[in-house]
Amino acid sequence: MAMPLESPVTFSNVGKTKWWQRGIFASQTGYVLLALIVLMIVMRFASPYFFTEGNMQNVAKNFSFIAIATLGITFVIITGGIDLSVGSMMCFSAMITSMVMVELSAPGSSFVHLAADGKTVVANVPGLILLISVLAGLFVAFIVGLFNGFCIAVLGLSPFVTTLGMLSIVRGLAYVVSNGRGSFPGGPDAETFYALTSGDVLGVPAPFIYLVILAVLMAVVLHHTSFGRHVFALGGNEKAAELTGIPVARVKIEVYVICALAAGLQGIIISGWLGSAPANMATSYELNVIAAAVIGGANLAGGLGGPLGAIVGCVLLEVIRNGLVLAQVNSYWQQTLVGVIIILAVLVDRIRSRMT
Amino acid sequence: MTNIQGDGSPVLELTGIGKEFGAIRALHGVNMHVHPGEVVGLMGDNGAGKSTLVKIIAGNFRPTHGEIRFDGNAVHFSRPVDARGVGIEVVYQDLALADNLTAAANVFLGRELKRKFGPVALLDHKAMAARALELFGELRSETRPYDLVKQMSGGQRQAVAIARTRLSNAKLVMMDEPTAAISVRQVEQVLGLIHRLKEQGVAVMLISHRMPDVFAVCDRVIVMRRGEKRADKPIHETSPEEVTALITGAKEAA
Numbered sequence: 001m002a003m004p005l006e007s008p009v010t011f012s013n014v015g016k017t018k019w020w021q022r023g024i025f026a027s028q029t030g031y032v033l034l035a036l037i038v039l040m041i042v043m044r045f046a047s048p049y050f051f052t053e054g055n056m057q058n059v060a061k062n063f064s065f066i067a068i069a070t071l072g073i074t075f076v077i078i079t080g081g082i083d084l085s086v087g088s089m090m091c092f093s094a095m096i097t098s099m100v101m102v103e104l105s106a107p108g109s110s111f112v113h114l115a116a117d118g119k120t121v122v123a124n125v126p127g128l129i130l131l132i133s134v135l136a137g138l139f140v141a142f143i144v145g146l147f148n149g150f151c152i153a154v155l156g157l158s159p160f161v162t163t164l165g166m167l168s169i170v171r172g173l174a175y176v177v178s179n180g181r182g183s184f185p186g187g188p189d190a191e192t193f194y195a196l197t198s199g200d201v202l203g204v205p206a207p208f209i210y211l212v213i214l215a216v217l218m219a220v221v222l223h224h225t226s227f228g229r230h231v232f233a234l235g236g237n238e239k240a241a242e243l244t245g246i247p248v249a250r251v252k253i254e255v256y257v258i259c260a261l262a263a264g265l266q267g268i269i270i271s272g273w274l275g276s277a278p279a280n281m282a283t284s285y286e287l288n289v290i291a292a293a294v295i296g297g298a299n300l301a302g303g304l305g306g307p308l309g310a311i312v313g314c315v316l317l318e319v320i321r322n323g324l325v326l327a328q329v330n331s332y333w334q335q336t337l338v339g340v341i342i343i344l345a346v347l348v349d350r351i352r353s354r355m356t
Numbered sequence: 357m358t359n360i361q362g363d364g365s366p367v368l369e370l371t372g373i374g375k376e377f378g379a380i381r382a383l384h385g386v387n388m389h390v391h392p393g394e395v396v397g398l399m400g401d402n403g404a405g406k407s408t409l410v411k412i413i414a415g416n417f418r419p420t421h422g423e424i425r426f427d428g429n430a431v432h433f434s435r436p437v438d439a440r441g442v443g444i445e446v447v448y449q450d451l452a453l454a455d456n457l458t459a460a461a462n463v464f465l466g467r468e469l470k471r472k473f474g475p476v477a478l479l480d481h482k483a484m485a486a487r488a489l490e491l492f493g494e495l496r497s498e499t500r501p502y503d504l505v506k507q508m509s510g511g512q513r514q515a516v517a518i519a520r521t522r523l524s525n526a527k528l529v530m531m532d533e534p535t536a537a538i539s540v541r542q543v544e545q546v547l548g549l550i551h552r553l554k555e556q557g558v559a560v561m562l563i564s565h566r567m568p569d570v571f572a573v574c575d576r577v578i579v580m581r582r583g584e585k586r587a588d589k590p591i592h593e594t595s596p597e598e599v600t601a602l603i604t605g606a607k608e609a610a
Contacts, residue, residue, distance in 0.1 A: 224478040226468040229457070233465055236454030243452045244466035244520075245437055303456035 028297035028349040029309035035345075036316045043319065047326040055322070057205060061198075063311075063318035064207035065270055066285060070292045070310040071211075071218050072262025075255040077293055078222075079234040080302025081152065081159040083259045085166035087285035089141055090267030092174045094277035097137030097268045098185040099177065104129045105187020112188065123188040130189035130196075134268060141264025142257060144170060149253030167286065175279045182278035185271065197272020207269050214262075215307040222306060231255060235302030263289075291338060292317055295345045316341065367392050367427055367527050367559045368413070368444075374421035375408055382408045383583045386422070390528065395550060395560045397570035397591070400580035401603050406563055409580070410530055413561075414446045415439030427527065445521035449532045451513050453505045459512075460488035460501035463519045491519040495552050497545065510538035511545035518549050522556075529553055530561040535569045547573050567596045579603055579610075586610070 043050040069086050076083045104111045105121055111129050115122045123129055144166060151162045185193050199206050222228035230251045233241040242248050271277040296313030298305030320341070321334050366389035375383040383405045390396050400406045411417045413424065415433030424431050426442050433439045436446075453462050464484045470477040485501040492499040497515035499508065505516060514534055521529045531550070535543045543566075550573045553560050564570050570577060571591060579587040579602040587594070587602050587610040594610070601607035 220478070224481075225476075226470065226479060229461060229465070229468060229479065232457055233454040233461075236456035237452065239450075240452035240454050241465070243436070243448065245440070246466045303454070 027304075027309075028345060029306065029312055031348055031352075032295055032297065032309070032316060032345055033312050036312060036319065039316070039319055039323070043323045043326070046323070049326055050323070053203070055326075057200070057203065059315070059318050059322050060208045061205040061273075062322070063314040064205060064211045065273070066266070066288050066292060066317075067211050067311055067314040068207070068214060068269070069263045069266040069285070069289045070296075070314050071214055071307055072259040072266075073289050074218075074293050074296075074298050074305045074307065074310045075222075075231060076159075076259045077235075077290075077298040077300060078231050078302060078305045079252060079255050080238065080300075081252070081255065082163065082290070082300065083148065083256060083263075084160065084163040084286050084290075085144065085148065085170055086259065086263040086266075086289050087282045087287075088167050088170035088174065089144055089260050089263035090270060090282040090285060091277065091279065092144075092170045092267070093137040093141045093264030094267035094271035094281060095174050095178055095183050095279070096140050097133045098183040098271060098277050100136040101129055101133035101189065101193070102183065102186045104132060105189070121188055127189060127192060129187060130193055133189075137268050138261055138264050141260040145257035145260025146253065148260065149256035152256065153249040153252035171283075178277075178279050180279050182276055182281070184276045194272055194275070197269045207273075210265075210269070211311070215311055218307040227251065227254070232303060235299075235304070288317065291342050295342055297345075297349070364391055365428060366390055366425075369425040370413075370422065371425070372422035373409070373412060373419045373424070375412060375417060376420045381583055383412070383419075386580075386585050388578060388585060388588065390559045390561060392527065392559050393554050393557045394576065395554055395562060395574045397574035397577040398561055398563045398580065399565070399570060399577060399599060399603055404580040404603070405583040406580050407532075408583075410446070410532065410561070410563060413439070413528075414444060414530065440524065440526075443525065443527035445524060445526035445529050447514070447517045447521060447529060447531045447534060449534075449536065451517045453513060453516060455506040456504065458502050458504055459492075459499050459508070459516050459519075460485045462505055462516050463488045463491065463501075463523055465520075467523070487523070488519060491522050494522065494556070495519060495549050497549065509542060511542035514538075514542075514546045515549060518553065521558075522553075526558060528559045528561065530563065532563045533565065534562070535564060535566050543569065567599065570599075571596060581605060 049055055069090065073083055073086055103109070107114060107121055111125070112121045112123055114120065148163055148166055151157045152159050196206060201209060222231065230241065230246045233246060234248060234251055238248065267277070267282060270282065274281070292313035293305065293310055294300060294313070295316055296309030296311070298309055317338060320337055324331055324334050324337070368390040370386055370388045373383055373386040374381070386409060398406055398409070408417065412419050415436040415438050418432070418434065426444065431442060454465065457465070461484070469480040469483045469487070471480045488501040492501070492515055495515050495518060497512060499512045499515050505513060508516070518529070534546050538546070547569060550560055550562065562570060562574060574591050576588065576590050577594060577599060578585060579599060581603065586608065589610060598607065598610060602610060
């Protein structure tokens with residue numbers, strides 16, 4: 001029997017892949033990032049206002065408002081799943097947070113006492129009410145994520161149908177608990193809440209700071225932990241993942257919980273910026289979030305995606321929106337253009353993978 | 357190609373294995389043994405009971421009758437993980453690889469090497485790549501650890517799947533149709549890989565329809581028909597014609 005190859009580790013017949021043909025340079029994220037840079041340069045010449053500090057802050061803030069949820073849904077999309085309930089989740093978490101905040105701040109609750117003038121409510125421990133109410137908002141997100149994950153991973157329901165149902169359930173609950181009126185952050189900790197959600201540090205919007213921290217964390221988790229590797233394996237070949245002994249059900253439940261928590265946190269931050277959590281808040285945001293993830297290079301078939309792509313997708317959507325306003329184009333064109341870009345981004349990637 | 361380890365104690369021993377699915381008798385009274393470093397071809401037509409037998413050994417099914425002994429001890433598997441735990445690995449026909457991951461990532465899938473950084477354990481990419489390269493070297497396969505599996509040839513994919521079994525120091529590797537649907541040159545590579553396993557004292561069960569491959573690498577051939585073992589012969593005492601006759605039923609037993 002002739003041995004096909006005598007020398008084990010010399011690669012005579014295959015060259016090493018060129019650096020520009022691998023990694024980010026060969027990914028959809030790379031192309032979209034390039035398109036984004038080109039677009040920003042065009043905007044620089046189209047409008048003198050685009051690169052002003054105020055406008056940049058606006059852009060940074062606005063894209064941060066969907067980007068955290070996009071990071072979360074990217075986990076789900078990498079496993080080959082989808083979560084349509086993120087918009088409703090944003091609303092419900094925000095609502096629970098402000099309701100708990102108001103409830104705990106009511107005169108007579110054990111968290112507050114009245115000041116000497118007999119009218120002003122003062123917190124016993126500053127910040128405690130805020131902490132508890134934010135945790136309450138995240139806790140409901142956790143439960144919803146757990147339920148989504150359980151239905152999908154253990155009961156084997158389709159992610160699309162499960163989360164479509166959840167979209168309706170959670171939105172309905174938001175209307176029920178607020179009686180359709182929505183809720184408003186209040187009490188002694190409300191000022192801190194606004195500062196933490198819509199304030200800024202040295203001119204950098206707070207949501208943007210959270211986003212950067214979470215994105216770095218996500219990059220480490222995805223590429224340098226076994227959980228991240230299992231998330232990718234699940235999207236690449238679920239059967240293989242199962243056969244190699246990966247706890248498939250657990251990983252799936254975990255990604256839906258992460259997604260719901262990210263959406264919940266996002267909702268809480270948005271409500272701080274809006275100053276309220278109306279019952280129709282973030283309606284249809286799930287579509288923006290999914291669109292941003294897909295534009296950034298997450299593959300709905302699973303196995304591809306990352307934090308950079310999620311952010312690039314969100315920035316692109318926001319720059320287009322912002323650019324159209326600055327260029328005084330009818331803002332109704334925005335939605336049409338977003339649709340064109342989704343298809344273009346996927347098309348360019350398709351053509352590239354055909355060519356190589 | 358004679359079997360030198362033939363007189364040692366067998367790594368796998370099946371006695372009177374039978375399996376019924378309701379009223380259907382899929383397997384009946386199968387006795388067989390496989391020795392370390394031996395390559396056994398398992399042949400039979402569709403529905404002959406080959407895959408049921410493999411699934412029983414791999415822990416997917418529990419046998420209705422009979423006993424499995426592995427490395428001298430009676431074993432009872434309720435899940436595939438149990439079988440893997442004692443040293444039985446299966447290389448599946450579709451290879452069970454995640455296309456979007458690198459070769460090294462696939463080899464270590466589910467048993468990643470990690471380094472502790474305080475409270476967190478991060479993947480040790482370098483160590484995994486180095487070990488994977490070592491395994492590919494042992495298998496004499498030109499496979500780069502950092503290449504994505506989706507860019508690889510059929511032979512390289514086989515190497516990745518087999519490297520995975522080497523990682524766990526499996527004592528028995530069962531390969532399900534490894535040479536179906538790959539090119540001639542790659543078939544040669546895969547047969548080479550089987551030789552590498554044999555050299556390292558691993559017992560191999562090759563499930564295949566391809567007569568030339570079985571006769572090229574196997575020490576012994578077992579023919580199944582209608583859920584029963586019809587023949588169990590050293591390869592040099594039989595011929596492709598006889599095996600074909602046994603598979604089709606033209607010859608009842610040998």
